Amino acid sequence: MERVLTNLRLVTLSSETSADNNGYQIIEDGMVGITNGKIMFVGSASDSPLACHNDLHGHPDVIDCGNALVTPGLIDCHTHLVFAGNRANEFEQRLTGMPYEEIAKRGGGIISTVQATREATEDELYQLAIKRLNGLKRDGVTTIEIKSGYGLTLDDELKMLRVARRIGDMPDIKVSTTLLAAHAVPPEYKNRADDYIEYVCQHIIPAAVEQGLADYVDVFCEGIGFSTQQCQRVFETAKHYGLGIKGHTEQLSNLGGSALAARMGATSVDHIEYLDLDGVAALAANNTVATLLPGAYYFLRETQRPPIEHLRKLQVPMAISTDFNPGTSPIASLRTMMNMACTFFRLTPEECLRGVTCNAAQALGLEASRGKINVGMEADLALWDIDTPAELSYRLGVPDLIARIVDGEIFYAK
Numbered sequence: 001m002e003r004v005l006t007n008l009r010l011v012t013l014s015s016e017t018s019a020d021n022n023g024y025q026i027i028e029d030g031m032v033g034i035t036n037g038k039i040m041f042v043g044s045a046s047d048s049p050l051a052c053h054n055d056l057h058g059h060p061d062v063i064d065c066g067n068a069l070v071t072p073g074l075i076d077c078h079t080h081l082v083f084a085g086n087r088a089n090e091f092e093q094r095l096t097g098m099p100y101e102e103i104a105k106r107g108g109g110i111i112s113t114v115q116a117t118r119e120a121t122e123d124e125l126y127q128l129a130i131k132r133l134n135g136l137k138r139d140g141v142t143t144i145e146i147k148s149g150y151g152l153t154l155d156d157e158l159k160m161l162r163v164a165r166r167i168g169d170m171p172d173i174k175v176s177t178t179l180l181a182a183h184a185v186p187p188e189y190k191n192r193a194d195d196y197i198e199y200v201c202q203h204i205i206p207a208a209v210e211q212g213l214a215d216y217v218d219v220f221c222e223g224i225g226f227s228t229q230q231c232q233r234v235f236e237t238a239k240h241y242g243l244g245i246k247g248h249t250e251q252l253s254n255l256g257g258s259a260l261a262a263r264m265g266a267t268s269v270d271h272i273e274y275l276d277l278d279g280v281a282a283l284a285a286n287n288t289v290a291t292l293l294p295g296a297y298y299f300l301r302e303t304q305r306p307p308i309e310h311l312r313k314l315q316v317p318m319a320i321s322t323d324f325n326p327g328t329s330p331i332a333s334l335r336t337m338m339n340m341a342c343t344f345f346r347l348t349p350e351e352c353l354r355g356v357t358c359n360a361a362q363a364l365g366l367e368a369s370r371g372k373i374n375v376g377m378e379a380d381l382a383l384w385d386i387d388t389p390a391e392l393s394y395r396l397g398v399p400d401l402i403a404r405i406v407d408g409e410i411f412y413a414k
């Protein structure tokens with residue numbers, strides 16, 4: 001083994017959720033062996049073949065982690081990290097009583113960020129995104145998903161995705177990219193949403209595929225976004241090109257977008273405050289992850305909560321994400337989202353931890369390689385100076401992270 005981490009308290013998340021929601025099953029005096037960026041051994045030191053042969057002390061890459069608590073590296077499975085400008089002015093407008101939908105109808109909202117993003121260069125977008133990313137890294141994030149959706153032309157959508165791919169070239173973060181050209185009707189297509197959807201399907205999706213820029217295709221299925229029929233057309237095209245699908249669905253109203261997406265094979269549906277029981281059943285039947293975005297719920301002062309009890313009852317996996325974006329969730333902290341998921345949605349801290357690790361990995365189709373600490377998986381870990389895993393959801397603003405490990409390489413918290 002190239003690298004051995006010792007003196008760990010391991011939270012592998014290998015077991016399924018326990019009935020009493022206290023199923024962390026911490027391995028004390030744990031050890032992780034890593035070769036070629038993959039986990040080759042995980043368990044207690046006394047079970048390690050290396051420990052019994054007493055080789056550890058002479059091994060050059062043995063790192064004593066000082067009894068740190070270790071979780072899988074956190075995964076932020078829904079972000080709009082790449083954009084220019086900000087919408088502090090709309091924040092002020094909303095505080096005087098103007099609703100989010102009304103601002104969007106008047107040409108603000110997503111479209112105002114589209115204008116700023118179109119004007120920005122790739123380098124500018126990259127620098128802006130890196131600053132936001134640093135906030136996420138401080139919370140132990142090792143994988144993020146990044147969406148386009150503020151370009152809404154072929155060139156500008158691809159520009160955003162190139163920036164996302166470039167971020168993924170950094171050694172300490174992994175990026176999954178999602179084409180969200182069906183985020184809003186751009187001004188050039190005002191009152192011609194169907195024509196815009198054809199442009200997305202005939203030009204933008206094929207170009208993104210040809211240039212290898214997108215892993216997923218997403219839509220905003222909503223009154224101020226696109227209809228279920230329009231979303232279905234986008235999903236069919238994405239699937240035709242071999243891309244995964246996911247949706248912004250049931251955020252502000254119940255159009256049935258989640259059930260549609262699930263039946264068409266979406267790995268996740270996201271927001272889902274207005275999801276009904278048929279929708280929950282569709283997620284369960286198709287093993288689709290329900291991604292909760294408590295930051296947007298909080299920032300828009302929503303009162304409709306996602307149907308958590310029904311999701312639990314039908315064992316729908318729940319993920320939690322920042323949804324980092326300038327309009328509804330300008331909060332670059334996944335641990336804050338865990339805290340909000342507990343306080344607003346009554347998730348348990350264990351559900352939250354699974355929501356930002358194994359279930360978030362599933363939302364990105366990465367459950368075989370990330371989100372748990374298992375032999376054969378990628379060695380992406382977070383080392384914490386905390387006593388219990390529940391503290392990750394409980395405490396805000398204290399720099400508890402010691403280091404992140406990405407593909408076996410260690411990056412100490414700054």
Ligand SMILES: N=CN[C@@H](CCC(=O)O)C(=O)O
Binds near residue numbers: 251296326328
């Ligand atoms: N709901 C649609 N899209 C984003 C918000 C985008 C914006 O307002 O800029 C979201 O996930 O909340």
Ligand SMILES: [Zn+2]
Binds near residue numbers: 078079323325
């Ligand atoms: Zn979003």
